[in-house]
Amino acid sequence: MKANTWAGRNKVKVRDVPDPKVLNNRDAIVKITSTAICGSDLHLVDGYVPTMQDGDVMGHEFMGEVIEVGSGVPADKLRVGDRVVVPFPIACGNCGACAAEMYSCCENSNPNAGIAEKMFGHPVAGIFGYSHLTGGFAGGQAQYARVPFADVGPLKIESDLTDEQVLFLSDILPTGFMGADLCDIQKTDVVAVWGAGPVGQFAMDSARVLGAAKVIAIDKEPYRLQMAERAGHTTINFDEVDVRSRLLELTGGRGPDKCIDAVGMEASHGAAHIHAYDRIKQAVRSETERPHALRQAIMSCRSGGIVSVIGVYGGFLDKFPAGAWMNRALTLRTGQCHVQRYMKPLLRRIERGEIDPTRVITHTLPLDEAERGFDIFKNKQDHCEKVVLKP
Amino acid sequence: MTRLAVRDPAKVRQEEVQRRGRGLGWMSAGLGVAQLAAPDTVRRISGVDDSAVSRVMVPLVGARELVHAAGLLTSRRKGVWAWTRVVGDAMDLASLGMALAHRGGRRRRRLVGVTGAVLGITVLDLLTAVHATRAKEAGSGPAIRGARRGGPMELTATTTVRRPPSEVYAFWRDLGKLPTFMAHLEEVRPTGDRTSHWSASAPFGKNVEWDAEIIGDVAGEKIAWRSTGNADVPNAGTVRFVPAPDGVSTEVHVLLTYDIPGGAVGKAVAKYFGEEPHQQLDDDLRRLKQVLETGEVVRSDGAPWGKRARKEFPQRPAQPLSDSDLAKRAGA
Numbered sequence: 001m002k003a004n005t006w007a008g009r010n011k012v013k014v015r016d017v018p019d020p021k022v023l024n025n026r027d028a029i030v031k032i033t034s035t036a037i038c039g040s041d042l043h044l045v046d047g048y049v050p051t052m053q054d055g056d057v058m059g060h061e062f063m064g065e066v067i068e069v070g071s072g073v074p075a076d077k078l079r080v081g082d083r084v085v086v087p088f089p090i091a092c093g094n095c096g097a098c099a100a101e102m103y104s105c106c107e108n109s110n111p112n113a114g115i116a117e118k119m120f121g122h123p124v125a126g127i128f129g130y131s132h133l134t135g136g137f138a139g140g141q142a143q144y145a146r147v148p149f150a151d152v153g154p155l156k157i158e159s160d161l162t163d164e165q166v167l168f169l170s171d172i173l174p175t176g177f178m179g180a181d182l183c184d185i186q187k188t189d190v191v192a193v194w195g196a197g198p199v200g201q202f203a204m205d206s207a208r209v210l211g212a213a214k215v216i217a218i219d220k221e222p223y224r225l226q227m228a229e230r231a232g233h234t235t236i237n238f239d240e241v242d243v244r245s246r247l248l249e250l251t252g253g254r255g256p257d258k259c260i261d262a263v264g265m266e267a268s269h270g271a272a273h274i275h276a277y278d279r280i281k282q283a284v285r286s287e288t289e290r291p292h293a294l295r296q297a298i299m300s301c302r303s304g305g306i307v308s309v310i311g312v313y314g315g316f317l318d319k320f321p322a323g324a325w326m327n328r329a330l331t332l333r334t335g336q337c338h339v340q341r342y343m344k345p346l347l348r349r350i351e352r353g354e355i356d357p358t359r360v361i362t363h364t365l366p367l368d369e370a371e372r373g374f375d376i377f378k379n380k381q382d383h384c385e386k387v388v389l390k391p
Numbered sequence: 392m393t394r395l396a397v398r399d400p401a402k403v404r405q406e407e408v409q410r411r412g413r414g415l416g417w418m419s420a421g422l423g424v425a426q427l428a429a430p431d432t433v434r435r436i437s438g439v440d441d442s443a444v445s446r447v448m449v450p451l452v453g454a455r456e457l458v459h460a461a462g463l464l465t466s467r468r469k470g471v472w473a474w475t476r477v478v479g480d481a482m483d484l485a486s487l488g489m490a491l492a493h494r495g496g497r498r499r500r501r502l503v504g505v506t507g508a509v510l511g512i513t514v515l516d517l518l519t520a521v522h523a524t525r526a527k528e529a530g531s532g533p534a535i536r537g538a539r540r541g542g543p544m545e546l547t548a549t550t551t552v553r554r555p556p557s558e559v560y561a562f563w564r565d566l567g568k569l570p571t572f573m574a575h576l577e578e579v580r581p582t583g584d585r586t587s588h589w590s591a592s593a594p595f596g597k598n599v600e601w602d603a604e605i606i607g608d609v610a611g612e613k614i615a616w617r618s619t620g621n622a623d624v625p626n627a628g629t630v631r632f633v634p635a636p637d638g639v640s641t642e643v644h645v646l647l648t649y650d651i652p653g654g655a656v657g658k659a660v661a662k663y664f665g666e667e668p669h670q671q672l673d674d675d676l677r678r679l680k681q682v683l684e685t686g687e688v689v690r691s692d693g694a695p696w697g698k699r700a701r702k703e704f705p706q707r708p709a710q711p712l713s714d715s716d717l718a719k720r721a722g723a
Contacts, residue, residue: 003710020711023690053693055708072686094684096553096640108681111694112706114674126691129709136693136709146711148689 002391003142004370006056009047012374014367017057020138020146025072028150030086034163035062035140035367037377037387038171039197040264040312044131045374048265048282049314051115051132059389060088060128061170062140063163069150077151084154086147087339088171090126090137093152097125104336109149110135119315124336141370143391155343164388165350168202168357172386174342176202176262179310181342182333183258185210192216192247192256192300194293196224196235198360198386199310200262204233207260209354216250218243218293223383231359247300255302263293264311281318291317298324298332309334360386367391408523412469415476415519418512420460426453438501439490448486455479470523477520480513546647546669550676552683556632556641557611562683563630564614572678572688574671574698575663589618599623599656624660625650643676674698 001020007013020029038061043049063085069078078084090110091103098106106125110116113123116133126148129139138145147154157166176199183191191207193200196219204215217228220239229235236246247256267290278290297307298321307330325332349355362385365373373387426433430449431440439445459479462472487506494502552559562568566587570576577592585605590598601622607615607629617627626649633642651657664671678688678698688697693706695716707716 001711005708005710017710018713018716020692021717023695023712024687026686053705053708055710057692057708057710092681092685092689094553095680096551096637099553108685108689111689111691113677114670126689132693132706132709136691136706138692138709138711144711146692148691149685 001143002367003057003138004059004367004389005054006044006052006058007054010045012045012058012371014370015055017055017138017142020144022068022070023146024148025070026149026151027070028066028073028078028147028154029068030062030064030084030145030147030154031067032062032064032140032143032145032391034064034167035059035142035389035391036167036170036172037061037141037370037373037389039199040130041374042378043265043312043314045378046266049131049133050119051112053132053136056129056131056136057138057140057142058129059139059141060130061167061172062086062128062145063157063167063170064145066150066154067144073151078154078156082154083157085157085166085169085343086128086140086145087153087155087169087174087343088127088130089153089336089339090128090135090148091152091340092149098152101338101341102335103338103340105338112136127336141367141389143367153340155347157347159351161350162358164358164361166347166357167388168198168360169339169343169346169350171337171339172198172360173202173346173355173357174339175199175310175337176204177206177342177346178335178337179203179260179262179308180206180210180212182308182310182335183207183210183260183306185212185258187211188213189257190214190216190251190254191258191260192218192297193233193260193262194218194267194297195262195264195311196221196228197262200260201228201231201360201385202355202357203260203262203310204228205231205355207258208232209349212258214250216247216256221380224385227360227385243296244300251302255300255305257302257305259297259301259305259307261293261297261307261309261311264309265313266290267292267294267311278318291320295319295321298330301328301330303328304330306331306333310337312336361388363387365389408469408519409467411519412463412473412523415473415516416460416463419456419463419476423453423456423460426450426456436501437505438494438498441494441498442490445490452479452483470520473516473520473523476516477513480509480516483509484513542651544649544651544664544668546649546672547645548669548672548676549642549644550680551635551640551642552680553640554683555639556634559641559643559683560611560614560632562679563632564608572682572698573675574678586619587616601626623656624652643679645672645676647672 002014003017004012004014041058044052066078066080066082066084069080089104091098091106092108095107104125109126110123112132112135116123119133124134126135126137128137155169180203185207189212191212193203196217204217207215215233216236217225217233218236218238219225220237225235225237236243282290294309301307362383365387367389370389373389376382376384377387426449433449434440434445459476463469466472487502487509491502566579566581569579575591577590580588582588587603589603590600601618602620603616603618605616607613611632613631615629618625628647631644635642651660681689690697692711693709695712
């Protein structure tokens with residue numbers, strides 16, 4: 001089959017690889033109909049996530065049709081012919097973490113748990129196409145994929161919603177939603193979201209459906225801010241204005257009640273010297289993150305507020321504003337999204353028309369053009385927000 | 392998660408180096424203080440009291456000695472600081488050589504005496520520096536290196552399984568199932584109610600086999616066993632099953648003891664456990680948890696061989712296996 005693979009830093013390549021087979025009894029094989037490039041794929045391609053290997057099949061946002069199931073998948077859970085969206089964290093459904101609905105911390109799904117434990121203190125779940133640290137599972141930017149624990153993860157789509165309407169249930173919609181969910185949003189809340197990429201857009205939409213009084217988008221790409229504006233959100237361009245002053249203006253001097261970091265480890269920054277500091281430390285690998293968004297969110301949040309982090313971090317960061325966090329009674333919440341927890345309720349919200357996931361799609365390309373897709377997405381060319389690939 | 396206790400000869404060598412380093416440090420301190428506090432006495436004893444240059448040189452050398460002393464007395468890295476002393480000795484010998492060339496009579500005799508003493512100290516410094524460097528090389532390896540010369544090795548590990556203690560106990564008590572999650576075991580065959588025959592796979596030495604007996608068995612709580620007869624690698628183990636605070640899970644606490652022999656088998660065992668001996672047992676328990684909670688050992692494209700995926704890196708790329716890869720698995 002054809003698959004988009006990691007081919008070294010800043011390089012992806014569509015290659016022919018063997019078709020996937022059932023390796024565990026609870027596996028299913030899915031023929032992929034739609035897949036997408038995620039912002040977190042860029043962290044892999046940019047070389048900031050360790051343990052990638054040449055030839056790794058990328059992609060963790062995909063859906064398609066079940067063409068084979070292992071002997072351990074009960075027929076009432078999944079059958080050949082089912083149309084499914086596959087959540088990016090692989091979760092067994094049996095361990096303590098899964099029992100607590102913390103699927104992205106599944107204790108059994110990562111065969112490389114020993115390595116992850118060294119990096120993170122405790123192991124994390126397996127993730128499709130997302131380095132060997134998270135298991136070394138082939139990803140979904142391909143024609144077919146093997147889906148472990150197929151009786152737990154895949155969400156059956158039984159209505160006639162299009163692929164584009166449900167594909168993002170695999171990752172970015174639940175991730176954005178969890179960012180807002182972690183904020184315990186009240187109807188008086190002003191919620192500020194750093195990053196107007198696809199996850200940020202969905203965090204904004206989610207904050208609104210959860211009842212926020214006002215949602216503010218912070219980014220520097222005019223087209224991304226326009227997209228947020230069209231969806232009804234207030235915008236701040238950090239290339240043009242000072243974020244803190246503008247946030248104070250917009251909140252009567254209080255600061256936003258809830259702040260969401262939807263940027264993560266490769267933030268860019270209005271202040272050149274601070275950007276240079278982190279960029280250099282990151283380049284020589286003495287710091288793995290460029291955490292401007294997180295720092296600014298913590299400094300901006302009103303006292304007693306919540307800072308929710310859904311942008312991806314992989315290692316260690318410097319100049320963490322612990323003083324602001326501690327002295328102003330902030331709550332910091334985070335996590336890789338526990339997608340399985342949110343898929344069904346979000347599917348209902350899509351069906352009811354409360355959230356329109358298709359609004360972020362700017363490009364649809366054949367899988368063969370994955371390299372070009374990565375290029376325009378990474379370089380924000382052609383007003384690129386989200387690329388969907390068709391195998 | 393895991394603790395390892397091995398009496399380690401490398402550690403003994405390290406302690407010796409630390410002790411000698413401190414000795415040299417005190418010597419440097421004494422010399423330094425003397426050269427700074429009473430430079431003229433030092434110059435007279437050394438036979439260079441006729442030189443104006445030595446009036447400047449002797450306190451400078453004294454200051455340098457204090458630097459050596461500070462380093463040797465405060466740093467754990469005695470090797471590096473011992474080498475700085477060797478360099479200092481070379482400088483001193485060069486100066487003494489120059490002084491010798493320009494003197495005769497009483498002063499020359501004194502110079503010869505001092506040079507001899509410095510030569511002796513140089514030898515001592517050199518020996519300490521070399522020793523420290525070697526001890527560091529040996530010490531930077533894993534503690535298990537000590538075990539190559541034989542000796543007892545204890546490994547402990549623990550995990551929590553979301554199954555009741557009775558079930559986890561029953562699984563373990565069925566000794567034939569141990570090889571499904573313990574990487575080094577090929578087969579465990581019960582030969583009686585409390586006795587069994589064990590064989591370990593190739594990495595553990597060539598077909599190491601032994602008999603074992605259960606010496607403690609409390610249903611739902613504890614199993615203890617030990618090898619019997621003339622085992623190549625005498626070993627014993629205890630596993631305790633403790634109800635976890637959540638009321639549904641079991642804490643599994645394992646203690647394994649290996650009496651590692653010298654010679655080829657001992658070497659093979661040490662090599663098997665490698666740089667991080669506890670990692671093997673941690674991985675074994677992770678697989679136990681997978682089997683009990685999910686039904687089988689979890690496989691990925693990067694690590695498709697279950698318990699055979701011993702060396703975690705480098706792995707095969709995360710892309711589906713070819714038919715020939717799968718055929719290899721069937722044979723493995």
